[in-house]
Amino acid sequence: MSYIGEITGGIKSLLMGMSVTGKYFLINFFTRRDVITEQYPDNINTLKMFDRFRGEVVMWHNENNEHRCTGCSACERACPNGTIEILWKKVVNPETGKGRRAIDKHIYHLGMCTMCGLCIEACPTNAIEWGQEYHHPTYDRTKLTKVLNKPGSKLMQGTKE
């Protein structure tokens, strides 16, 4: 009897599989509801990448143009191929008159970046994070070298060093 049972069971499972795929076919053939294809060059202005997409490394700034980067250069040391360079400057605290090192330029060579994410893991103050911008082509290679801290930005008050 198991012979007949195998045949009917087989047919039943095949039909079940076909009903699942057939449902998806009908839905997508008539409405394109579940189609996940992005028609890239056409929707270049509206296409938003998902939150976990690794497009580029960006530095977070608040509305007062303040960032959290203390210039500890942990990211520079963590980077496996020298994508990140950090330039220093000296700022003088007007109240105490003491000089203190602070970040001048956080230079990021996008053209060399492998999107490994080690710099973001290494950052002790969560100053840098992933950006979702995916459209990077330029006609000039030097444009891929970016300065992440915005001009005139300062260290946010209360950031632990």
Added chain:
Amino acid sequence: MITLSIFSNIHQWLLGVLPDESTVHVVELITIALVYLALFALTGLFLVYAERRIAGFFQLRLGPNRVGPFGLFQTLADALKLVSKELTGTVKADKFLYHLAPYFVIISALVTLSIIPFSQEIQVFDIDIGIFFFAAVSSLGVIGIFLAGWSSNNKYSLIGGMRTGLQMVSYELSIGMAIVTIVLLSGTLQMSQIIEAQRHTWNIFQGHISSLIAFMVIMIASTAETNRTPFDLVEAESELGAGFHTEYSGMNFAYFFLAEFINMFISATIIVVLFFGGWLSPFGITDGIPFMGAFWFILKVAFIIFLFMWFRWTFPRLRIDQVLKLEWKYLLPINIVNVVFMAFLVWMGLTL
């Protein structure tokens, strides 16, 4: 021969132009051959496009939609690329057989086309052993695939070719038995008469459960016979590169590819003729209107081809031992019992 009135006009005109009747015959045959070649090259291209498009919808994609309206010219562009490509080959290949093999496959596919009744009038070769002719000629294709696997001098090609031999020889048996079941019901081998016998009821309803079993068997066996996905271990990409046509490029590869899709079309037409009444309209609703036969025929064939594609994008590939087990332990015994059952039904006059 084609018996449409427009063709008899051409026949009369040719009789007036050319010296004798035998020349007219040869000219007509060559013309029909060329028309069929062109038509089925286009059919093959369209089927490849349809396959890719339908695969897209099954997999939540869009499929080719860039070249031409709805991407219709995509496969034409692909074919042009293949034509322009160099014909490469292995150094130690058996050159003669290597170049012969694709023609075996494509010619056996094209010869089978001649017996297909597109409508009451459009059929090139209404031979009285039509369905037997189909079974005989379609078996030739396996020689081509076998030669390709052997002569390429490549171990993957050889394994692919050997698997083809196993699979196609096995499943031909099932197709033959399913055809025998329907021949018992119709009482004739001629394609036009098999269709004519279904004028009041299609064969799939005439033979009750027996026809249904034969239909399921022939659907499975045809999928195996055309080497489509649940049974595509001939060219199992993950194991064998591309199987028997690993070493082929350019037009030689295109012949194999085209033959696969034409074979699928032929399998679908045979199923439509045997079970769904060929060019007959359902309940005879369009009997008086000309050319509706071809319309219904193409519609039914398209549905069967869609079923094949549905199988392809649903079921995972079988192992070689599972393929042989399915044929020899399940399909064949069921088929033999089914033939006896159908003979009993016909003998007792229980058919509809």
